[in-house]
Amino acid sequence: MKTNRRCLLMNILSTSVHFCGAIQTLFFSLVLLLIAFLSLSNAYAQEYIQIGLPTGAKYRIGKGILHGGIAYSPDGTRIAVASSIGVWMYNAHTGEELALFTGHTEPVLSVAFSPDGKIVASGAGRKWGWWKEDSEIRLWNADTGEHLATLTRPPEIPKGAEIGQLDVWELAFSPDGKTLASASSDGSVRLWNIETGQYRSILEDGPFVASIAFSLDGKTLVGGAWDYTIQLWDVATGLSYATLEGHMDRVHSVAFSPDGKTLVSGGWDKTVLLWDMDTRSVREVLTGHTSIVMSVAFSPDGKTFASAGLDQKIRLWEADTGKLRATLWKHTGSIDTIAFSPDGAHLASTSYDDETIRLWETDTGEQRTTITGHWRLGPAAFSPDKRTVAIGSEPEAIWLWDVGTDRKLATLAGHTKDVTALVFSPNGSTLASGSRDKTVRLWDVATGKLRVTLEKHADTVTAIAFSPDGKILASSGNTNTLIYLWDPETGTRRSTLNTHTAGISLAFSPDSQSVMAAGGDAQIRLWDVNTGELHTTIDGDRDSIEAVAFSPDGKTIASMNGHGVYLWDANTGRHRTTLWGRTGNYSTLAFSTDGSTVAAPQVGYGVYIWDVHTEQLQTILTGVTSEAAALAFWPDNQNLISADYASILLWDLAPFLTETPWDVNNDGVVNILDLTLVASQFGQKTPDLNGDGIVNILDLTLVAQHLGE
Template sequence: MCNAEHISNKRTNFIVEKLLFSVLIIGLSTSLLALNTLAQDYTQWGLPAGAKARLGKGAIREIAFSPDGKQFAIASSIGIWIHDAQSTEALNFLTGHTGTVRSVAYSDDGLILASGSEDNTIRLWDARTGTHIRTLTGHLSSVNDIVFSPDSNTLASGSNDSNVRIWDVRTGTSLLTLTGHSRIVSGVVFSPDGKTLASASWDQTVRIWDVSSGKPIQTLAGHTKHLLTVDFSPDGNTIASGSWDRTVRIWDAKTGKHLRSLTGHKGGGVMNVKFNPVYSSILISTGAWDGTIRINDIQTETHLWTLKGHQPGGVLIAAFSPDGKMLLSGSFDGTLCLWNLEIDEPIQRLTGYSNKVDSVTFSPDGNLLASGGGTDKTVQLWQADTYTLLKSLIGHTWEVNCVVFNPDGKIIASADNDNIVHFWNVQSGSQIRTLPKHKDGISCIAFSPDGRIIASGSWDNTIRFWDVETGEALHELTEHTDRVSSVVYSSDGKMLASGSWDDTIYLWDVQRYKPIRVLSEHTHNVGSLAYSPDNKTLASGSWDKTVRLWDVHTGELLWTFMGHTNSINSLDFSPDGKALVSGSSDGTVLVWKLTHGTVN
């Protein structure tokens, strides 16, 4: 469960009188029991051509509540998810962007949802139906933040191109380009009256702009590292900014005077600042690495308390509900927490989001899927036919790079950046043992078909063969010129395929430890390989975002699959050869339906 730590016993009237929503707690506690059954629904939404299902919702980037508080939208690495705020049920999934969605915002009238993406575009959607209305183009780089004006007629956006743009929502026309920042614009926010706009930048400043003319009014300087976030108080009198210097600065919005600085976050920077929409003095800030949310009363200069529940590694974003009674936070660990501030505990934790998936594999009987990767440092076991999460295997101290079943399906081997191979009992989920350390990070492992040997690929550009029972190193291959990212045996045990960051795939004669041929069609790092059950086809996944199928005998390229929005890190065929799963850094697993090695 998520937990919270009191910093002060003092309770403000804001807390005692206003944060009472036990009815909401009851509704959420009961409705969240249905999340696993809902998983079968959302796994089918918005699939690319040829895909059968998706496990995971991608990595969380931003959260926004609808103005009526009935829904919230989540920007993720693969699209925009819409959830019911009371039941937390996933209602819709909006796709169309070709890059990670970094920002989402509802218009104040609740009719339009906007999304900004790393594909340099902004998309406008009908907030009720999810229908795409139009796409706004003009930025030359990633769109990091977007915000509607209070009257919903205009939209502001901040980009990696160092510019702020003002858009006409009705026509999609770019009205103004605000220039002046010298580095990335990370945050934008309108004043409550809509007359001014504040922008935060990596140039360590906040700039205040006149919205009608687009001219700068003043520049707020004082942070010592780049800024990540900015917000106006509801009364318009105060601006808060958060920086990589680990401080929150409070400014007078009219004069630009620095009023005070808030400290307390440890490690990284302040990722997000948000004023409570009802109480102008209440401000929350989220930490980049300490995994905490700090709540402050800026009027009394009192730190009220700290919410702890996300794993260290960073709370990316947080959002108040429109009535100021609920807080939703999202983290690098792939979780969302709904907080009950009255009792300093979350209402519930929402799962299904993931920072990334580095490895995925079927069990030999096809009944289970195992996946690993991301900041949660776990191996996850799924029911293959229902896509239901069964258990998480905990014990790694670093991100899990690779996961594989032994031939009888009773043991899982997994490896991480700490150079250790872990062995797990599938039935109990307990750890059995570990192998001696590789001399550098282990990026991939594979059991021989008889289960007696494990091959490991390393960041030191080599492939090593180990005796599973004794842990003895048997042989080493040194032909690759960059780190080895994938190794896989053919089912007859005669061949081994290896993929590397040198963009090549080697096919090896295992008995003689000699290369047979080299496949070199990928245009970026090869991340994963898998043999089909009949050994006739090899699948490869790459950082070029494609999955390719090869004829093993001739080396001919048979097919190229496209659908992921980031690098492909893991692949596996189902035992009958009719399905192929691919795990990606976009935080999802795609299941591809195959017939004779091609898409059905």
């Protein structure tokens, strides 16, 4: 019905324009804006895209990477899930997104509900140590998402006294809800007073403890350690009073039975052990898993316990006999964490590998719900119209994703190793991809079919670029110093250029006559694409250059290293200025279509936005917990779209920009006078507001969108 309504509007509009001339042209533009808005509203029917957005963001696609933490609320109505962008709250029955708690500056790894269900605790960090800072534990109001407290290193403990909290892998509340225990990657298990937020003590500072659990009376805390043991601590004194030995490899998960008489543990030796806590001895050794057991859990009635791991299977066992009751097998990747619902009727499981949360019926073993959207993204590239994003998602595949409807259009399969680079042709009809399999592949975007494979590279292809006229494709490898120039229509190699450096970034000049490369030797080189002659060499800063880009008018070159963005005169090679910042490690750098603004990733997280003319930092877009892998300005220069390794965000830059290009006559307000001025310049080169090279109805549409500002 909505589609038919739009078609009817378009028919009426086309008739009106035909008969009514210039006046109707303005009306046409305004209604086009209305239709675009309706289309956007309808396309984004999914509520999650506007939950918990960072400041300045309009919407988000993708829910962040799953890191294993999952917990049922005590009343069984909600599930808290740890992700790289915050704590998601889901309806435990339908899987519907309810809320997103944000505030951590690192990915969330662990979550826990207090026994009364009023508080959610979350622990952050980067699980495999890629970006180490002192991470934190946050306490949230479970109903409202209000941030109640942050538990960090006490000020009386000097920085040099201990390694620091680092990655908070596991959290557990005591049965009375007054104490929170945390296990971190520095080998420490800490106790926190929930009422005061104060740090009580460290129970262990040695072998890494991957899992912790309180006994029924709250007097004992157990921890499964990577030295193959299970430690028992007296919570009151903080002292270890017993060590359980039985596993032949690292212990990864522990859980008490509801009556506290039995402990179940799982580990890297592929076994599940049942322990008698009275005698502190192994009661049963259960086998069947074919890989590491990542998680174990007891049902609330104590009659069943579950185990899951890297073999992608969940096993349900009878607690009394140790007999295998059922095997649940729907995950397509390793399972990180499992949790029973408070009534024991359901089980939740998470998988970092297959990017899903699955809810199961424990009686029948049937999967009831699958929660998706927790992507792990690789390299990304936006189509020229910014409506489609290509994502290196699965190890050897590429997704084409519709940004407007939040749906996958196609999966492109053909590479035999990880995809490392992506770029669309200027007309958006072709996608080029580079890979660790040493090839460049050209895909038909409309059909998803492979057109041609380019196979001259001797190592991983890390950089590819189309010339603006679409007639040349450039590619280069990780360690190879050569750049290959290809005819994308035929797949034939036109020429080879030697950069004398490796790990390069590529860009073409706007007129397609020069190709630019920069890399490990901190030099920027420009070649004539027709003759292959090196005509310009710019000596950059001493550090390796991660990314380069031409301004839209071709007069300025931007290069990025870890210290900021350097601006150079493209004709003379003279250094103009440096926009200082802790810029990122990935080859992405973007100019706005009018050349007035440049965007670059901030190392670790965030996006820098600089005014090129004033050389001022306009803002840092924060709230993302993964470094941007792709950046692109919308044609109106007021919006930026970014893709990181967990999600895609559309940002509204208007509040941060110093100029108002829509106020064409500079009278302080966007009004009918600006519309009249733009309409009078149709066919001219200025004021070209969308950067397409000519003043036309699209520029008029942009002005109309900002009337009254």
